[in-house]
Amino acid sequence: MVHGRGGVVLKAIVVEKTGAPTELVYKEVEQPVINENQVLIKVKAASVNYADVKMRSGTYPGKLSLPFTPGLDCSGIVVKTGANVTHLQEGQHVIAFPAGGSYAEFAVADERMTFAIPDAVDFKNAAAFPIAAFVSYELLFRAARIQPEEFLLIHAAGGGIGTTVIQMAKNAGCKRIIAVSGNEEKTQIAKEMGADWVINHQDKDFEREAAAITGGQGVDVILDSIGGEFFHKNMQILASFGRLIYFGNASQETAKVDISELYPSGRTITGYSFGKVRKERPEMVKEIANKVIPMLAEERININISKVYPMSDADKAHEWVESRKSTGKLILVP
Numbered sequence: 001m002v003h004g005r006g007g008v009v010l011k012a013i014v015v016e017k018t019g020a021p022t023e024l025v026y027k028e029v030e031q032p033v034i035n036e037n038q039v040l041i042k043v044k045a046a047s048v049n050y051a052d053v054k055m056r057s058g059t060y061p062g063k064l065s066l067p068f069t070p071g072l073d074c075s076g077i078v079v080k081t082g083a084n085v086t087h088l089q090e091g092q093h094v095i096a097f098p099a100g101g102s103y104a105e106f107a108v109a110d111e112r113m114t115f116a117i118p119d120a121v122d123f124k125n126a127a128a129f130p131i132a133a134f135v136s137y138e139l140l141f142r143a144a145r146i147q148p149e150e151f152l153l154i155h156a157a158g159g160g161i162g163t164t165v166i167q168m169a170k171n172a173g174c175k176r177i178i179a180v181s182g183n184e185e186k187t188q189i190a191k192e193m194g195a196d197w198v199i200n201h202q203d204k205d206f207e208r209e210a211a212a213i214t215g216g217q218g219v220d221v222i223l224d225s226i227g228g229e230f231f232h233k234n235m236q237i238l239a240s241f242g243r244l245i246y247f248g249n250a251s252q253e254t255a256k257v258d259i260s261e262l263y264p265s266g267r268t269i270t271g272y273s274f275g276k277v278r279k280e281r282p283e284m285v286k287e288i289a290n291k292v293i294p295m296l297a298e299e300r301i302n303i304n305i306s307k308v309y310p311m312s313d314a315d316k317a318h319e320w321v322e323s324r325k326s327t328g329k330l331i332l333v334p
Contacts, residue, residue, distance in 0.1 A: 011334070012104030013314045016067040018058030021315040021322070024070070024103075032100060032108045039088055039096075039114055040080035045127035046071045046102035047160075048317045048330040050225075050250065051275070056318060059252060062275070069101030070314075071332075072275075075117070075126035076107070085111045092116050093123075095130045095293075097278055097285075103314055105334045112282045115289045118297050126296065128160065128303040128329040133292040134285070135247065135274045136164040139223050140172070143245045143272045148173035150220035151239070153210055154195075155230065156250070158186025160329040163193045163304050165223060170194040171300060178213060180206045182324065189304065189327050207233040218242060228253025240265045247272040304328030 008031035013024050034040050052070040054060040078092045088094065088111060096114040098107035117126055139161075140146045152169055156162050157179030169177055178197045179190035187198040197213050199206045210219055218239030224230055225248030232255065238244055246269065257269065277284055295301045306328040309317045317330045 010105040011311070012069050012101070013071075013311065014067050014069055015056055018056060018064075018066070021056070021318040023056060024314045024318060026312040026314070029069075029104075031106055034080060034082050034108050036082040036084040037112075038082045038099070038108050038110055039078050039085060039094075041074065041076040041094060041096055041098070041107045041109060041114070042079050043074045043076045043102060043105060043107050043334055044123035045076075046074040046104075046107075046311070046332045047127045047131060048314075048321060048332060049073070049131050049160075050248065050321065052103075053318055053321050061249075069104055071098065071102030071104070071107075073097050073127065073130035074102035074107055075123045075129075078114075079106070082111070087111060088114060088116065093119050093121065093126075095126050095296075097130060103311060103332060105311075110282075113278065113285060115286075115293060117293060121296060124305060124308060124331050124333070125303060127331055128305050129292075129296050129301070131274070132160040132164040132303055132329060133168075133295065133301060134288050135161055135272075136168050137288055137292050138274060138277070139245055139247060139272060140165060140168055143247075143270050144221040144223065144243050146172070146174065146221050148175070150174070151176040151178065151210075151214050151218070153178040153180060153206075153219045153222045153237075154190075155180045155222075155224045155226050157181045157190040157195060157198070158183075158327045160303065161225070161247075163189060163328060164301060166190060166193040166195050167301050168295075171295075178210055178219065180210075186327055193302075193304070205233075207236045210237045214239070221245070223247065226250045228255060231255035231257075235261050235267075238267050240267065242267045244269045245272055246270070247274075305331055307331070308333060310334075 096109035098109045158181040179195035227249035228251030
């Protein structure tokens, strides 16, 4: 970090136009200024999320203003606090959901989106935690209202959220977890994380396998971030009073809902967006933090970190995500 004509200069990834991973440019930018309710964080590590890939490629459903710095979450050290900040202080180790992106040497976050963590927690592990853990908790316990005796099916089970959901469900006493992934390596990782059954949907029809596993009664909770053609297959195996939760549409395909598949059976389809929660229900984020941060501190959740990249190689990290070969979480370090 150096001082330029306009003030302090730092390095950050900037997307000036959407498109290929090569649009992730590591360049000098001026250090952002915090307001009275924000903190400035020296980023020690940031995670790569699929939403970052969609924003960079221009396929994200929300509105984006160019240029922007990607990144939804990070770990780091508070180096400056706004005048109204009361619960954080300089020098604290934190995880955060920054206001203007986390692929940078420094990031700005609202106090309500920043949470202290024990100094002993490794920064890379901490950076892998926020989106994966906060979303997993919300999916399982608020959106799906999972009960220990119910059948749970999770798609994309070898990814960051998938592996975290499996562990959280296991910790909550669930013993009927079905993990669905697209290759053998990912299904094996899901098995290692605690899944009771694993299905490679490239080799077998997951809906037939799940029907057999449940003895024809169906799955009580399905968590799906893929969408598209999976929708009707999910509905085939969703039990009476079952809950189908969509928290993404990686396939970018549409699917039509037939309401006759819903009201006679008491089944529900729910959409979930943690971004929407952060934006419109920020008070809920603190509630989630109080539940999940002890899991990080006590090492009750093992976030699978498969690769660590220098921040300058963010393009390579995005390429790996888009290859569909990635497992667990990818981490960037300045």
